[in-house]
Amino acid sequence: MDKNRNAIEVRRLTRRFGGFVAVSDVSFDVREGEIFGFLGSNGAGKSTTIRMLCGLLAPTSGHATVGGVDVTRDPEGVKRRIGYMSQRFSLYELLTVDQNIRFFGGIYGLDDARLAERRRFVIDMAGLAGREQTLARDLAGGWRQRLALGCAILHEPRILFLDEPTGGVDPLSRRHFWRLIDTLSQSGVTVLVTTHYLDEAERCHRVALIHAGKLAAIGTTTEVKQIFSGRPILEIRTDRPVDAMRILDATSGVEKTSLFGTALHVVLRGRDVTPERLVSPLRAQGIAVESVAEVAPSLEDVFLEVIDRAGGTAA
Amino acid sequence: MRKALAVYRKEWRQILRDRRTLLILVFVPAFFLLLYGYALNWDIRHIALAVEDRDNSPESRALVSAFVNSSYFDQVALIHSPAEAERLLDANEARAVLVIPERFGRDVTNGVSPQVQVLINGDNANTATTVIGYATSIVRGAGVSLRGAPPAGPRLSAEPRIWYNPELRSTLFLVPGLIAYILMITAVISTALSIVKEKEVGTIEQVRMAPIGTFPFVVGKSIPYFLISLTSAALIILAAMALFGLPMRGNWLSLLLALSLFIAGALGTGLLISTAADTQQVAFQAAMLTSFLPTLMLSGFIFPISSMPRALQLITYVVPARYFLVALRGIVLKGTPLWLLAPQMMALTIYALAMLALASVRLAREAR
Ligand SMILES: Nc1ncnc2c1ncn2[C@@H]1O[C@H](COP(=O)(O)OP(=O)(O)O)[C@@H](O)[C@H]1O
Numbered sequence: 092m093d094k095n096r097n098a099i100e101v102r103r104l105t106r107r108f109g110g111f112v113a114v115s116d117v118s119f120d121v122r123e124g125e126i127f128g129f130l131g132s133n134g135a136g137k138s139t140t141i142r143m144l145c146g147l148l149a150p151t152s153g154h155a156t157v158g159g160v161d162v163t164r165d166p167e168g169v170k171r172r173i174g175y176m177s178q179r180f181s182l183y184e185l186l187t188v189d190q191n192i193r194f195f196g197g198i199y200g201l202d203d204a205r206l207a208e209r210r211r212f213v214i215d216m217a218g219l220a221g222r223e224q225t226l227a228r229d230l231a232g233g234w235r236q237r238l239a240l241g242c243a244i245l246h247e248p249r250i251l252f253l254d255e256p257t258g259g260v261d262p263l264s265r266r267h268f269w270r271l272i273d274t275l276s277q278s279g280v281t282v283l284v285t286t287h288y289l290d291e292a293e294r295c296h297r298v299a300l301i302h303a304g305k306l307a308a309i310g311t312t313t314e315v316k317q318i319f320s321g322r323p324i325l326e327i328r329t330d331r332p333v334d335a336m337r338i339l340d341a342t343s344g345v346e347k348t349s350l351f352g353t354a355l356h357v358v359l360r361g362r363d364v365t366p367e368r369l370v371s372p373l374r375a376q377g378i379a380v381e382s383v384a385e386v387a388p389s390l391e392d393v394f395l396e397v398i399d400r401a402g403g404t405a406a
Numbered sequence: 407m408r409k410a411l412a413v414y415r416k417e418w419r420q421i422l423r424d425r426r427t428l429l430i431l432v433f434v435p436a437f438f439l440l441l442y443g444y445a446l447n448w449d450i451r452h453i454a455l456a457v458e459d460r461d462n463s464p465e466s467r468a469l470v471s472a473f474v475n476s477s478y479f480d481q482v483a484l485i486h487s488p489a490e491a492e493r494l495l496d497a498n499e500a501r502a503v504l505v506i507p508e509r510f511g512r513d514v515t516n517g518v519s520p521q522v523q524v525l526i527n528g529d530n531a532n533t534a535t536t537v538i539g540y541a542t543s544i545v546r547g548a549g550v551s552l553r554g555a556p557p558a559g560p561r562l563s564a565e566p567r568i569w570y571n572p573e574l575r576s577t578l579f580l581v582p583g584l585i586a587y588i589l590m591i592t593a594v595i596s597t598a599l600s601i602v603k604e605k606e607v608g609t610i611e612q613v614r615m616a617p618i619g620t621f622p623f624v625v626g627k628s629i630p631y632f633l634i635s636l637t638s639a640a641l642i643i644l645a646a647m648a649l650f651g652l653p654m655r656g657n658w659l660s661l662l663l664a665l666s667l668f669i670a671g672a673l674g675t676g677l678l679i680s681t682a683a684d685t686q687q688v689a690f691q692a693a694m695l696t697s698f699l700p701t702l703m704l705s706g707f708i709f710p711i712s713s714m715p716r717a718l719q720l721i722t723y724v725v726p727a728r729y730f731l732v733a734l735r736g737i738v739l740k741g742t743p744l745w746l747l748a749p750q751m752m753a754l755t756i757y758a759l760a761m762l763a764l765a766s767v768r769l770a771r772e773a774r
């Protein structure tokens with residue numbers, strides 16, 4: 092593994108469906124062994140990008156190389172080098188764990204000896220020992236997910252694409268799954284993973300935020316949070332958050348407010364705005380303020396900011 | 407090769423796990439045959455016959471036995487006047503009345519061409535025609551055996567009309583049509599649905615991400631359905647032999663070839679449908695329109711092609727069942743040698759290749 096080499100290079104990649112631009116002029120690099128998170132709301136264009144990178148969908152314009160292979164010129168070459176796990180972790184429901192593994196090993200052209208060895212590895216990794224003869228449809232979410240991952244890495248790809256791999260899986264299984272991804276990454280596998288769980292993004296080495304087909308921000312999570320440099324964020328807890336938002340939005344020095352659960356996040360235009368200046372108009376309206384504190388921007392703040400700048404609304 | 411084998415194995419495992427579908431694929435066809443076969447059969451046997459024998463000679467009694475022994479007619483009454491005949495026909499207690507004139511026995515002995523009269527309830531023109539057909543041939547047969555020699559056996563006073571099946575076995579004539587129809591259902595539907603199902607659950611996308619070409623995928627995927635359809639066809643044919651006395655006058659290898667070509671075309675059609683349809687429902691409807699209806703209506707199975715309007719006749723040229731029926735009837739019923747069926751076999755081959763090629767091209771393109 093060479094941390095300075097790029098496993099994936101994407102240049103001005105664009106895909107249209109009729110008149111609709113699903114992915115627009117996207118460029119980025121992913122380094123070898125990196126866990127690269129692709130974040131965006133539903134319909135942002137994450138899956139479409141992945142499908143182009145996997146050689147499944149031809150780009151309308153722009154190009155990309157995966158493992159040094161051009162996706163447009165040699166999609167089959169790309170397919171041999173990558174592993175892919177679709178957002179529905181598609182397994183054959185009527186086949187057993189073992190039969191699913193044999194099938195996917197077969198279509199990747201593994202010979203018997205290699206298949207036997209990889210089968211053992213996958214069963215171990217996914218914690219499926221003793222369940223080899225269980226039908227895939229009878230497996231609980233976490234196991235299905237790990238089996239789908241196992242089937243995607245049977246042929247030991249150096250690059251792995253995971254499209255929303257943790258959808259509909261319980262938190263414990265999600266954690267287990269991310270440990271597996273960390274292990275793969277440490278062994279040098281490059282992982283490009285899409286998600287809309289922002290907490291998962293914190294586990295990525297770098298992230299890219301995609302909104303309405305456009306790349307809106309890219310970098311480590313710390314880097315993308317720099318978007319707020321010089322604009323502190325205050326978290327305010329009150330008994331009437333919605334009324335408070337209305338008042339704060341009309342207060343000078345406040346750029347915007349947003350609701351985070353029961354708390355308010357208030358983005359200030361600069362450091363010169365004191366918390367007192369915000370709180371007094373609220374108290375004047377009889378709103379009880381429980382706490383005020385400056386917080387570090389979360390990825391969710393970044394996300395909302397990115398959407399605002401693009402002039403859109405979150406889906 | 408290894409990849410095609412993986413797809414093939416997987417497909418079998420899925421099919422075998424889904425017992426119900428498998429049973430439907432294999433046994434429902436034979437069941438269909440039973441259902442249709444007996445329904446058609448029942449209609450033309452056991453026709454209620456009233457007899458007015460004015461002669462009551464050994465010859466006239468022999469003619470009546472010939473009717474009854476044919477098993478197409480059941481004698482339900484012996485009557486003595488035209489009024490009675492009319493009453494029975496009107497009340498639908500008899501569907502046909504056989505009237506034998508006084509001089510029948512004497513005419514037969516003297517070699518004078520005797521005449522008998524058959525009255526038929528003409529409500530249902532089709533049945534009436536069939537009944538006339540039966541009666542005519544029984545009377546002719548009886549004439550021959552009574553006289554011992556030609557020329558002039560007894561003639562019916564009714565003009566014989568067209569009946570396309572001189573052996574009086576319309577079930578047998580229909581069986582090949584049923585086979586074509588049933589194969590079309592199992593082969594087209596099972597392949598189309600098996601792929602569309604994979605689209606619906608998303609497994610096909612996972613497979614497309616693998617470095618497996620369209621060809622190994624299509625081959626691995628369709629061979630199980632090919633074998634199932636062939637088994638199902640064999641069961642139908644064996645059932646038709648056991649139950650309806652379907653003969654096998656031709657060559658088994660010719661039969662296998664005709665069946666294989668026809669099934670290959672049907673599988674190709676199923677694959678092609680699966681490239682266009684995204685849901686099982688759409689696939690089913692597409693199969694109905696493009697396969698079942700033409701096989702039923704435009705193949706010569708039920709309606710003779712020669713009596714269709716010109717425009718429809720032209721369409722029948724692209725209905726594979728049209729050729730298959732000719733080949734199957736030829737091989738099974740008449741023992742026609744393969745070389746005489748070369749045009750039909752060619753047509754079936756072209757259809758199968760065209761469907762498979764179109765489907766492969768579309769599948770390959772869809773992959774991008
Ligand atoms: N085959 C297609 N034809 C037309 N539109 C499509 C197709 N695939 C995706 N889209 C559209 O492109 C947009 C991006 O989709 P997708 O990449 O699946 O989003 P994400 O994975 O980020 O949720 C969506 O609006 C979707 O409707």
Ligand SMILES: [Mg+2]
Binds near residue numbers: 137138254255
């Ligand atoms: Mg998606």
